[in-house]
Amino acid sequence: MKDDREDMLFSASVVARLPLATFSIGLLVHVEQLSGSYTAAGAVAGALAVAQGAGGPLLGRLVDRRGQTVVLLSSATVAGAGLIAVAMMPAGTPLPALLALAALIGLATPPVGACMRTLIPVLRPGADSRRRAYAADAAATELTWVSGPPLALGLGALAGTGTALTAAGMILIAATALFASSRASRGWQPTRTRRARVSALASPDMRTLVTVMIGVGVVFGATEVAVTASAGPAAGLLLGLWGAGSLAGGVAATRLGGGATDGRRFALLLAALGVGHLLLVAASARVIVAAALIAVAGSMIAPVLASSYAMVDSAAPAGTATEAFAWLATATAIGTAGGAAAGGALADLAGPASGFVLAGAAGLVAAVVAVTRISGSPAPQPAAAV
Known part of the structure; x- marks a missing residue:
């Protein structure tokens, strides 16, 4: 019975995260249709990304202080309502209004992934079991990013971009409510320590x-630009193969132990x-050849993500786990934006494949940081009781 409840909780978290993978592309396409301008659409997508990067840690910290249920329900309602509001906007809507709504959606994006990962040490107290669960979660995250954008674009083509945004908002609210109403999420209690205030x-x-x-x-941002610039229609x-490789890597990591257990192994993955x-x-x-190699390169993504999640158990101060997981997502988003910008500049200056050089160098620098500044096996902290 416990396994069935865990499966339902995990499934609800995946469904709740599926709309999150469609936010950027969905808003981009819809705003372009409303305004007739890719500049406006790009500005709205940028406002969303900046707001998500700022809002994730803030909401994560609020969860660490107040618990999951109220924060998830309220943030999902606001974000979902914001998506539906954008979907109902008429053509010619002023850009400042769209930017404000995009910022609201980003700030209120519910931290379902961070909350799910915070529950994993409670549901899977054993170290090996916990690492496998993090790997499964990383693979599921990749699944949402592989399937979400095509689903959003397909629904938009069939029924209109407004309908796609409305569907994303409704699914977000419903699935997040299902996750937040679960026994594990409702029963999770913040760690009452002075360190929880930091x-x-x-x-x-x-x-x-x-x-x-x-x-x-x-690595992510530079690769996306390099593939788009160099592969043309095959991009x-x-x-897609890049994401599929990551998904396969996550499945393999789940079966093989869940990823790295210390800084040296983490550095090898990086x-x-x-x-x-x-x-x-x-x-x-x-x-x-590129199709084969990019699938192999992608196979390292989910194991790297799973390993970073597992290290939060020992790296984060007691009582700050949800915020810590949110910071990892924000850091990845910041790097992706920077990698995309630098990759685009390099493509113009040195050719489209130069983005792959940047991606490779970034991975190797990250490995050096990991091997010199992360050591030992992560020691789990006491989990909050359910």
């Missing part, structure tokens, strides 16, 4: 993890991530 970034180990994940984000296929993307430089002109 930020997760007060820990040097957390700052190191955040630095590493910024580097991982650069969509290659990016180095493999960097080298795998660096090899794409030589294959960028041959689609078939």
